[in-house]
Amino acid sequence: MQQGTDSGTVGPHVVRFVTARSVLAELRRGGPLTAGELVELTGLTRATAIAVCEDLVRRGWAEEHEPERTGPQRGRPPRTFGFRADAGVVVGLDIGAHKATALVADLRGDPLGSASGALPSGPHPVEARLDAVSAAALAALRAAGSAPERVLAVGAGVAAPVDRDGRVAEGSQFWEMFDVGVADALFARHGWHVLLENDANLAALAEQWRGAAQGLDDVAVLLAGERLGAGLIESGRLLRGRYGAAGELAFLRLVDGAVGPHGIAQLAREWGAEAAGGPGGLAGLAPRDVTAEAVFSAADDGDPAARAVLGRLAERMARVIAVLSTLLNPELVVLGGAVAPSAAQLLPGIRGALPGLTDTPARVEVSGLGGDALALGAVRRALDDVAERALEIELPASR
Amino acid sequence: MQQGTDSGTVGPHVVRFVTARSVLAELRRGGPLTAGELVELTGLTRATAIAVCEDLVRRGWAEEHEPERTGPQRGRPPRTFGFRADAGVVVGLDIGAHKATALVADLRGDPLGSASGALPSGPHPVEARLDAVSAAALAALRAAGSAPERVLAVGAGVAAPVDRDGRVAEGSQFWEMFDVGVADALFARHGWHVLLENDANLAALAEQWRGAAQGLDDVAVLLAGERLGAGLIESGRLLRGRYGAAGELAFLRLVDGAVGPHGIAQLAREWGAEAAGGPGGLAGLAPRDVTAEAVFSAADDGDPAARAVLGRLAERMARVIAVLSTLLNPELVVLGGAVAPSAAQLLPGIRGALPGLTDTPARVEVSGLGGDALALGAVRRALDDVAERALEIELPASR
DNA sequence: GAAAATAATTTAGACTCTAAATATAGGTCC
DNA sequence: GGACCTATATTTAGAGTCTAAATTATTTTC
Numbered sequence: 001m002q003q004g005t006d007s008g009t010v011g012p013h014v015v016r017f018v019t020a021r022s023v024l025a026e027l028r029r030g031g032p033l034t035a036g037e038l039v040e041l042t043g044l045t046r047a048t049a050i051a052v053c054e055d056l057v058r059r060g061w062a063e064e065h066e067p068e069r070t071g072p073q074r075g076r077p078p079r080t081f082g083f084r085a086d087a088g089v090v091v092g093l094d095i096g097a098h099k100a101t102a103l104v105a106d107l108r109g110d111p112l113g114s115a116s117g118a119l120p121s122g123p124h125p126v127e128a129r130l131d132a133v134s135a136a137a138l139a140a141l142r143a144a145g146s147a148p149e150r151v152l153a154v155g156a157g158v159a160a161p162v163d164r165d166g167r168v169a170e171g172s173q174f175w176e177m178f179d180v181g182v183a184d185a186l187f188a189r190h191g192w193h194v195l196l197e198n199d200a201n202l203a204a205l206a207e208q209w210r211g212a213a214q215g216l217d218d219v220a221v222l223l224a225g226e227r228l229g230a231g232l233i234e235s236g237r238l239l240r241g242r243y244g245a246a247g248e249l250a251f252l253r254l255v256d257g258a259v260g261p262h263g264i265a266q267l268a269r270e271w272g273a274e275a276a277g278g279p280g281g282l283a284g285l286a287p288r289d290v291t292a293e294a295v296f297s298a299a300d301d302g303d304p305a306a307r308a309v310l311g312r313l314a315e316r317m318a319r320v321i322a323v324l325s326t327l328l329n330p331e332l333v334v335l336g337g338a339v340a341p342s343a344a345q346l347l348p349g350i351r352g353a354l355p356g357l358t359d360t361p362a363r364v365e366v367s368g369l370g371g372d373a374l375a376l377g378a379v380r381r382a383l384d385d386v387a388e389r390a391l392e393i394e395l396p397a398s399r
Numbered sequence: 400m401q402q403g404t405d406s407g408t409v410g411p412h413v414v415r416f417v418t419a420r421s422v423l424a425e426l427r428r429g430g431p432l433t434a435g436e437l438v439e440l441t442g443l444t445r446a447t448a449i450a451v452c453e454d455l456v457r458r459g460w461a462e463e464h465e466p467e468r469t470g471p472q473r474g475r476p477p478r479t480f481g482f483r484a485d486a487g488v489v490v491g492l493d494i495g496a497h498k499a500t501a502l503v504a505d506l507r508g509d510p511l512g513s514a515s516g517a518l519p520s521g522p523h524p525v526e527a528r529l530d531a532v533s534a535a536a537l538a539a540l541r542a543a544g545s546a547p548e549r550v551l552a553v554g555a556g557v558a559a560p561v562d563r564d565g566r567v568a569e570g571s572q573f574w575e576m577f578d579v580g581v582a583d584a585l586f587a588r589h590g591w592h593v594l595l596e597n598d599a600n601l602a603a604l605a606e607q608w609r610g611a612a613q614g615l616d617d618v619a620v621l622l623a624g625e626r627l628g629a630g631l632i633e634s635g636r637l638l639r640g641r642y643g644a645a646g647e648l649a650f651l652r653l654v655d656g657a658v659g660p661h662g663i664a665q666l667a668r669e670w671g672a673e674a675a676g677g678p679g680g681l682a683g684l685a686p687r688d689v690t691a692e693a694v695f696s697a698a699d700d701g702d703p704a705a706r707a708v709l710g711r712l713a714e715r716m717a718r719v720i721a722v723l724s725t726l727l728n729p730e731l732v733v734l735g736g737a738v739a740p741s742a743a744q745l746l747p748g749i750r751g752a753l754p755g756l757t758d759t760p761a762r763v764e765v766s767g768l769g770g771d772a773l774a775l776g777a778v779r780r781a782l783d784d785v786a787e788r789a790l791e792i793e794l795p796a797s798r
Numbered sequence: 799g800a801a802a803a804t805a806a807t808t809t810a811g812a813c814t815c816t817a818a819a820t821a822t823a824g825g826t827c828c
Numbered sequence: 829g830g831a832c833c834t835a836t837a838t839t840t841a842g843a844g845t846c847t848a849a850a851t852t853a854t855t856t857t858c
Contacts, residue, residue, distance in 0.1 A: 009442060010418060011846040012411055012814040019409060019815085036836075043408060045816055046837075075835025076823045161728075164634070218641040230726070234638050234645070235563070241633065241728025242617040245759040249725060326648060327629070327726055329560075329640025360644045410815040411844040418846085435805075444847055449806075474804025475854040 016052070019044060020391055023052045024061055024083070028108070028387070032065045032082035053081040060087050060395035085110070087395055088152040089144065090386060091137055091192070092378030094199070095158050095179060097121055100133045102140035103375035107152070109209070109383055113143030114375065130185050137186075149396050153385045154194045155378030156182055157202040159227060163244035166196045195381050199223060200247055201238050202377030203367075204231025207334045209380045211373070212365040220247075220330045220362070222320065225338030232328060249320065296342045314349025321350065321364060322357035329360050336367035343367075415451070418443060419790055422451045423460055423482070427507070427786070431464045431481035452480040459486050459794035484509070486794055487551040488543065489785060490536055490591070491777030493598070494557050494578060496520055499532045501539035502774035506551070508608070508782055512543030513774065529584050536585075548795050552784045553593045554777030555581055556601040558626060562643035565595045594780050598622060599646055600637050601776030602766075603630025606733045608779045610772070611764040619646075619729045619761070621719065624737030631727060648719065695741045713748025720749065720763060721756030728759050735766035742766075 019042070026041045027033060033041070038049040056062035063084050067077040085108040094101040101116040117136045120128045141148060158179040161169040168180045183194035204221040207213040213221070217236040223229045230247035232239040239246045298306035321333050335343045343366045354361040367373060386393070418441070425440045426432060432440070437448040455461035462483050466476035484507040493500040500515040516535045519527045540547060557578040560568040567579045582593035603620040606612040612620070616635040622628045629646035631638040638645045697705035720732050734742040742765045753760040766772060785792070 009847070010414060012414060012812075012844085013846090014417075015409060015411065015414060015814050015845085018413075034836090047817090047839085048815065050837075051814095073835090074825060074833080076825095076837065078836060232726075234633075234640065235636075237634075237636075239633050239638070239727065241759075242730040243728055243759065245725075245728035246633070247726065248728070248759065250758060323722055323726070327631075327646065327722070328638065329642055329644040329647070331641040359649060360640075360642065360647065408816075411813085411846085412815090414814085414845050433805090445806075446808085446848090447846065450845095472804095473802080473856050475806065477805060 016055075017391060019048065020052050020055060023049065024056060024390060025387070027056075027062055027081060027083040032068075032080045034067075034078035034080045036078055038081070050079065053079075057081070059391075060084065061390060083108070088150050088386070089141070089146045090379055090382035091140065091151055091154040092202075092375040092380075092382060093133065093137060093154060093156040094202075094372075094374035094378060095119070095133055095156060095182065096199075096374075097159065100136045101372065101375045102133075102136040103372060103379055104140045104144035104146060105379045105383075107383065107386060109379055111379075112146065113140050114372070115139035115143055126181070130182070133182065134186065134189060137190075148190045148192075151190070151192050152393060152395075153382040153389075154186060154192045155202065155381035155385075156186075156194055156196050157199040157374045157378050158182070158196060159199050159229075161244040161248055162196050162198045162201075162240070163242075164240055167244075168196065169243050169245060193385070195385055197378065197381050198229070198231070198240075198244065198247070199374055200229035200231035201240075202231070202374050202381060203334075203336045204233050204238065204377070205380040205384075206369055206373045206377035207231075207336065207367060208233060210376065211367055211369045212334045213332050216331050218328075218330045219332050219334065220324045220328060221334045221336050221367070222317075222324075223337040224317070224335060224340075224343075228320070230324065232324075232330075234328060234330075296345060299345060310345060311349055314346040315353055317346060318350045318353035318357060321362065322354060325354070325358040325360050325362045330362045332363045332365060334365050334367050336369070336373055340367045340370075415454075416790060418447065419451050419454060422448065423455060423789060424786070426455075426461055426480060426482040431467075431479045433466075433477035433479045435477055437480070449478065452478075456480070458790075459483065460789060482506070487549050487785075488540070488545045489778055489781035490539065490550055490553040491601075491774040491779075491781060492532065492536060492553060492555040493601075493771075493773035493777060494518070494532055494555060494581065495598075495773075496558065499535045500771065500774045501532075501535040502771060502778055503539045503543035503545060504778045504782075506782065506785060508778055510778075511545065512539050512541070513771070514538035514542055525580070529581070532581065533585065533588060536589075547589050547591075550589070550591050551792060551794075552781040552788075553585060553591045554601065554780035554784075555585075555593055555595050556598040556773045556777050557581070557595060558598050558628075560643040560647055561595050561597045561600075561639070562641075563639055566643075567595065568642050568644060592784070594784055596777065596780050597628070597630070597639075597643065597646070598773055599628035599630035600639075601630070601773050601780060602733075602735045603632050603637065603776070604779040604783075605768055605772045605776035606735065606766060607632060609775065610766055610768045611733045612731050615730050617727070617729045618731050618733065619723045619727060620733045620735050620766070621716075621723075622736040623716070623734060623742075627719070629723065631723075631729075633727060633729075695744060698744060709744060710748055713745040714752055716745060717749045717752035717756060720761065721753055724753070724757045724759050724761045729761045731762045731764060733764050733766050735768070735772055739766045739769075 022042050023038060026038060035046055035050050035053070038044070039046050042049065053062055057064055061084060062081050065080045065082050067080055069077070085106040087107055089104050089106055089112065092103040092105065096119065098119055098121055099116055100119050101114065103114045104112045106112055115136050117132050119132050138148065158168065160179060163169060166183060183196050186192045186194045200221065200223040203223045204219060207221050208216060208219055213219040217233065219233045221231040223231065228249040230249055232247050295306050295309055299310045324330065324333060347364065347366060350364055354364065369376060421441050422437060425437060434445055434449050434452070437443070438445050441448065452461055456463055460483060461480050464479045464481050466479055468476070484505040486506055488503050488505060488511065491502040491504065495518065497518055497520055498515055499518050500513065502513045503511045505511055514535050516531050518531050537547065557567065559578060562568060565582060582595050585591045585593045599620065599622040602622045603618060606620050607615060607618055612618040616632065618632045620630040622630065627648040629648055631646050694705050694708055698709050723729065723732060746763065746765060749763055753763065768775060
């Protein structure tokens with residue numbers, strides 16, 4: 001008279017499922033915990049807490065530690081259990097237009113190795129891009145000293161809308177047609193469970209996890225570069241919209257002008273043209289030499305024309321942030337992407353303009369995560385998936 | 400050796416809680432169901448299904464019906480159970496600036512009675528507004544033939560941001576300071592469980608429940624009048640933002656111009672002024688007679704100036720909807736509020752402009768719910784709360 | 799009135815939890 | 829080194845939940 005532990009039937013075993021989940025969550029969060037501490041944290045009985053831990057140990061998710069003996073100790077030493085961060089690994093993939101970055105991390109998210117490689121774009125066959133992505137992932141695994149079989153989940157970011165089912169919306173640019181098949185292809189090649197995600201969404205996850213938005217539940221992250229996208233987190237949840245296109249601000253770029261390097265350079269050239277009577281354009285540069293870097297450094301040196309250009313740029317970004325603030329009322333907006341390194345120069349202008357543009361201005365910060373932000377977010381995405389599926393995953397034999 | 404059925408402890412009883420919830424949900428959804436049908440729907444065993452139903456009957460949430468005997472029948476007649484929609488009532492309150500509307504409904508949401516009354520605004524004491532709201536609710540209950548003790552939950556909409564804890568954001572207009580206390584006051588007076596909610600959010604719930612957005616999970620409802628607010632539903636959940644101000648587009652009004660009656664009239668007057676050389680202004684009206692109604696009916700009669708005004712208005716609204724579409728990618732945007740009755744005239748203009756303003760244009764429809772939309776949404780909000788708390792609610796003695 | 803059909807009810811068993819009673823492993827103290 | 833103290837582990841008993849199988853009940857049909 002077995003209880004259906006499989007199938008959709010309920011029964012007492014779901015209670016064990018729930019308690020095991022909560023115990024595992026506590027172990028994952030904190031360091032090793034004694035049974036007593038688990039009793040405190042979960043509200044379970046000691047007997048149950050230990051039984052659950054032994055379950056988890058048997059299934060490979062936890063391990064029993066030698067009791068710590070710090071200072072004078074009285075009474076029977078407690079049993080202590082810890083999360084096995086090495087029970088497997090996750091991979092975070094940042095699949096850009098011209099480059100793929102892979103980051104391998106353990107189950108706590110601590111990085112173990114990374115690698116990246118150029119991606120052929122344009123008229124190359126889809127297979128070539130796929131090979132490069134796969135190679136980057138394998139190289140990162142090698143660097144991490146881990147094997148492909150130990151990968152429990154893969155997060156993969158692409159510069160395209162991804163809907164709730166992990167599908168890339170159709171009708172995107174040419175090279176995105178490739179990304180449509182990444183998840184299936186990586187599964188076919190390596191058996192990996194791949195979670196496709198929009199790149200801006202990954203940036204948001206990264207900032208919320210280890211960046212400027214740590215612990216906040218209502219955040220927007222602007223991924224500003226040649227493309228303009230926003231990762232939106234409301235009440236701790238990513239917003240995707242009906243077809244995954246929420247936050248795809250590409251179109252606002254056409255309205256408001258680009259904010260990435262090329263956009264800045266163009267803005268500067270326009271400005272130069274306007275001030276035609278001046279001494280040969282911005283900071284004395286020939287139009288061809290007007291790059292984003294040049295504008296930022298000229299502004300740093302006090303060049304008034306460059307400063308004006310940056311002011312105008314700040315105003316543009318402030319308008320976008322104001323719309324976000326009004327519509328979604330986030331607590332914080334983080335500026336990330338290609339503009340991040342120089343965005344600090346824009347902050348005062350943005351912050352100054354914001355209260356004039358919205359009743360509910362969000363705090364604004366610049367991302368400090370650097371170039372690995374997207375891969376980091378992809379790792380976070382994969383970890384979330386592992387946490388959710390943990391008790392359904394059959395762990396591979398230990399390393 | 401009692402199991403802690405209260406406190407935070409888990410145990411076998413939570414299984415019963417979960418199954419009871421799902422059985423109750425099925426009963427609430429469909430009409431009366433036989434035990435066999437419940438077995439089908441819930442995946443439970445017949446024995447369990449019946450045991451749960453008897454539980455629910457004992458607690459007042461369900462009732463056993465006489466077995467239906469339709470057509471030729473063979474075998475032992477099945478037991479059938481139904482949801483008791485009359486186990487209590489809910490109240491939906493629409494607290495406007497000058498008027499309060501109350502709608503009483505049974506637990507399926509079918510309306511039983513309504514009432515409304517003028518609200519003193521301006522320098523009147525807070526108590527006066529409170530009395531009027533309370534009176535409207537009691538009148539609606541009387542009309543429904545129900546008693547205040549039978550109210551299981553009250554949804555209340557106010558024209559102000561409401562955060563996740565049901566608190567009105569501070570720093571709102573003078574009369575909103577009153578609404579800050581509604582929930583507590585109604586609890587103190589009648590013992591009611593009041594759920595404060597932003598009015599645009601209620602409009603969204605109403606449209607999703609019984610309006611143009613039925614069954615859709617990604618919807619935005621524009622509540623356009625003198626104020627401009629949006630109720631945003633993503634993945635079936637209301638978006639509130641950090642301080643409840645998500646969708647508070649009041650500020651966009653300043654940028655883009657008002658879309659309500661006064662705004663329309665003003666727009667028309669401006670237009671008249673621009674076309675100063677014409678025959679004395681719009682449709683030959685004196686500036687003082689330029690009202691929203693006049694403009695709409697003049698446009699209906701083919702007056703070119705009025706048509707131009709409406710075209711401009713449509714363009715304004717299209718811009719707002721385009722921002723919504725780009726940022727949140729809803730499947731549908733519903734136009735509600737004061738403009739709804741005449742918004743059909745604007746639809747072609749809006750729909751035409753949208754694809755030029757966003758890559759991901761949403762479908763656009765006009766609300767057909769009429770003036771009770773907000774009260775209806777408030778009812779929905781209350782019903783959701785009852786559904787969530789059902790098994791924790793001690794039902795009052797039957798009518 | 800027996801047979802067939804359908805559904806309700808009963809019974810046995812498995813699994814979960816809590817709570818209380820009992821056992822254990824280390825210290826300390828004499 | 830043995831008694832004792834302390835904090836924890838383990839065992840035991842009991843209650844609640846489910847499933848699955850066996851049994852019983854009710855109705856129609858022949």
